[in-house]
Amino acid sequence: MIQAEDRRFHQHAGVDWAIASPAPALRHRQGVGCAALRYSVHRIRRADATITGVAPIISVSNLSKTYASGFQALKSINLDIRRAEIFALLGPNGAGKTTLISIICGIVNPSEGAVSVDGHDIVAAYRTVRSMIGLVPQELTTDAFETVWATVTFSRGLFGKPANPGYIEKVLKDLSLWDKKDSKVMTLSGGMKRRLLIAKALSHEPQILFLDEPTAGVDVELRKDMWQVVRTLRASGVTIILTTHYIEEAEEMADRIGVIAKGEIILVERKDELMRKLGKKQLVLQLHNRLTGIPPNLAVYGLEVNADGSELMYTYDTRAERTGISALLKDLSTAGIVFTDLNTTQSSLEDIFVDLVRKSK
Amino acid sequence: MNFRAVRAIYLFEMARTWRTLMQSIVSPVISTSLYFVVFGAAIGSRIAEIDGVSYGAFIVPGLIMLSLLTQSIANASFGIYFPRFTGTIYELLSAPVSPFEIILGYVGAAATKSVVLGLIILATAGLFVPLRIAHPVWMLSFLVLTAVTFSLLGFIIGIWADGFEKLQVVPLLVIIPLTFLGGTFYSVNMLPPFWQTVTMVNPVVYLISGFRWSFYEIADVSVGVSVTVTLGFLALCLGAVWWIFNTGYRLKT
Ligand SMILES: Nc1ncnc2c1ncn2[C@@H]1O[C@H](COP(=O)(O)OP(=O)(O)OP(=O)(O)O)[C@@H](O)[C@H]1O
Numbered sequence: 001m002i003q004a005e006d007r008r009f010h011q012h013a014g015v016d017w018a019i020a021s022p023a024p025a026l027r028h029r030q031g032v033g034c035a036a037l038r039y040s041v042h043r044i045r046r047a048d049a050t051i052t053g054v055a056p057i058i059s060v061s062n063l064s065k066t067y068a069s070g071f072q073a074l075k076s077i078n079l080d081i082r083r084a085e086i087f088a089l090l091g092p093n094g095a096g097k098t099t100l101i102s103i104i105c106g107i108v109n110p111s112e113g114a115v116s117v118d119g120h121d122i123v124a125a126y127r128t129v130r131s132m133i134g135l136v137p138q139e140l141t142t143d144a145f146e147t148v149w150a151t152v153t154f155s156r157g158l159f160g161k162p163a164n165p166g167y168i169e170k171v172l173k174d175l176s177l178w179d180k181k182d183s184k185v186m187t188l189s190g191g192m193k194r195r196l197l198i199a200k201a202l203s204h205e206p207q208i209l210f211l212d213e214p215t216a217g218v219d220v221e222l223r224k225d226m227w228q229v230v231r232t233l234r235a236s237g238v239t240i241i242l243t244t245h246y247i248e249e250a251e252e253m254a255d256r257i258g259v260i261a262k263g264e265i266i267l268v269e270r271k272d273e274l275m276r277k278l279g280k281k282q283l284v285l286q287l288h289n290r291l292t293g294i295p296p297n298l299a300v301y302g303l304e305v306n307a308d309g310s311e312l313m314y315t316y317d318t319r320a321e322r323t324g325i326s327a328l329l330k331d332l333s334t335a336g337i338v339f340t341d342l343n344t345t346q347s348s349l350e351d352i353f354v355d356l357v358r359k360s361k
Numbered sequence: 362m363n364f365r366a367v368r369a370i371y372l373f374e375m376a377r378t379w380r381t382l383m384q385s386i387v388s389p390v391i392s393t394s395l396y397f398v399v400f401g402a403a404i405g406s407r408i409a410e411i412d413g414v415s416y417g418a419f420i421v422p423g424l425i426m427l428s429l430l431t432q433s434i435a436n437a438s439f440g441i442y443f444p445r446f447t448g449t450i451y452e453l454l455s456a457p458v459s460p461f462e463i464i465l466g467y468v469g470a471a472a473t474k475s476v477v478l479g480l481i482i483l484a485t486a487g488l489f490v491p492l493r494i495a496h497p498v499w500m501l502s503f504l505v506l507t508a509v510t511f512s513l514l515g516f517i518i519g520i521w522a523d524g525f526e527k528l529q530v531v532p533l534l535v536i537i538p539l540t541f542l543g544g545t546f547y548s549v550n551m552l553p554p555f556w557q558t559v560t561m562v563n564p565v566v567y568l569i570s571g572f573r574w575s576f577y578e579i580a581d582v583s584v585g586v587s588v589t590v591t592l593g594f595l596a597l598c599l600g601a602v603w604w605i606f607n608t609g610y611r612l613k614t
């Protein structure tokens with residue numbers, strides 16, 4: 001019970017860096033330790049529920065996967081995906097993103113745990129579940145000799161839908177593939193094949209769409225088009241789960257972001273919240289003379305001094321209208337503080353992964 | 362039952378046949394014609410009749426079986442191996458289809474091709490030797506049953522194989538020898554007694570014998586036994602396929 005509570009707690013609460021550790025002991029401790037927070041979390045959850053509808057569309061519980069090689073790719077994953085949201089799953093290579101998606105789609109067998117989609121178990125009710133899902137795989141796996149039209153029509157039939165040439169025409173047009181409809185798949189470029197895979201996944205009008213690195217190898221302009229397609233789908237009520245290595249992509253698209261590393265979900269948070277943190281930048285000034293404390297006229301900047309007083313650090317938000325840098329520099333010279341060098345640093349998503357993984361250990 | 366999926370798979374596989382018409386139909390017809398020219402006309406004219414049937418006509422059922430077996434296996438194994446090889450199998454695995462529907466689609470298409478091929482070879486044979494079909498219904502039944510059974514076997518091979526070489530190995534090392542030694546070119550009772558006994562463990566003997574009986578009413582073993590052995594082999598293949606889908610063997614990790 002506590003586990004279930006906590007899971008929601010981590011996902012729904014806008015709490016700073018809520019680390020969803022898979023270790024029950026740790027989770028328990030967090031839950032109890034945050035009694036005060038819990039109260040507000042309950043309120044947030046209720047508010048959330050009214051916005052996003054009640055039950056999650058996908059609910060992953062205690063899902064683990066150990067491959068035949070003995071390698072554990074997923075470690076007791078708990079994750080809820082909300083209806084009609086765009087969820088971006090981020091994580092370094094080999095984190096387990098594809099494995100997680102493959103299990104939900106029925107391509108890989110889970111070792112432990114369960115997944116339910118719209119209340120149906122993915123194994124017991126595989127027909128119901130799978131007809132709701134469209135998958136765009138990471139690898140460019142396409143037929144070679146079939147035409148674009150034939151391969152997309154095949155996909156629709158395979159998923160049990162009656163033929164609907166009008167709909168397929170629309171999908172191909174949306175993905176700028178209409179003029180290629182009679183071309184053999186092997187004559188398409190990489191980016192076109194990627195879009196063809198999307199067309200195949202959409203051919204049966206799925207309610208949930210998995211996009212495993214959909215924009216890898218797609219040029220900037222088409223990437224924008226693709227984002228537009230995804231947004232339109234979401235607007236029509238389709239839930240979208242995408243993986244990506246591009247932070248801008250998640251930033252552009254996602255409602256929520258999940259971070260997975262070494263088979264563990266280490267963070268699930270609203271995009272805007274995460275971006276606020278990612279938008280933080282630090283200005284570091286190498287001082288000519290060591291400082292012992294911060295002069296009172298600089299207090300408003302929230303400056304930090306390093307241990308030996310040789311560096312002054314200023315943290316600012318790159319998205320703010322004013323970063324406050326020029327004012328700071330003016331005030332510094334007024335205070336008579338001379339610096340010899342300066343540089344700025346920004347924590348990348350990679351840094352955050354590393355940081356999170358370290359913390360979750 | 363997802364009939365639309367079965368239909369989609371079936372049509373997709375049949376479309377492959379049209380694209381590869383040369384390999385699928387023309388080449389087996391040519392090679393079988395060569396057999397007729399060499400064994401039927403050239404050598405056959407010097408061989409005495411067997412049980413009242415001219416040698417050229419005698420080998421027709423066996424030659425059809427030879428093509429039927431090799432083509433069923435080749436078509437079905439390639440049909441399922443290729444998507445595994447290219448990775449497009451992901452779509453099949455993520456689709457709302459049951460193992461039975463997948464098999465119906467793939468094996469159905471492969472068996473259809475083989476049956477059509479068998480009939481074409483039969484017609485070709487008619488050009489070279491006088492044909493007589495005593496039991497057309499039985500003839501067709503054997504044709505279909507064999508095509509289905511060996512397409513299933515091919516499907517299993519296509520799932521088992523982890524390289525293109527393995528796809529070739531079974532037809533080449535197992536099926537062709539068994540067919541040649543299974544009485545395609547001779548009647549089993551022409552063998553010395555010891556080899557007559559040994560040859561009875563070869564399942565193809567029963568197929569050819571039953572099939573030949575439907576033409577000329579001559580058989581090495583009784584028709585009932587032929588049918589039973591064929592059905593038994595079919596059951597064996599079905600069992601293997603059932604196991605494959607239950608365990609996800611070579612399909613799912
Ligand atoms: N069939 C398999 N057998 C054994 N190990 C596997 C198999 N498939 C994946 N793995 C391992 O599982 C881990 C997770 O792989 P996965 O493909 O899910 O990562 P990913 O997060 O999608 O990475 P990427 O960003 O590179 O796509 C990796 O260490 C990988 O080597």
Ligand SMILES: [Mg+2]
Nearest residue numbers: 097098138212
């Ligand atoms: Mg991946």
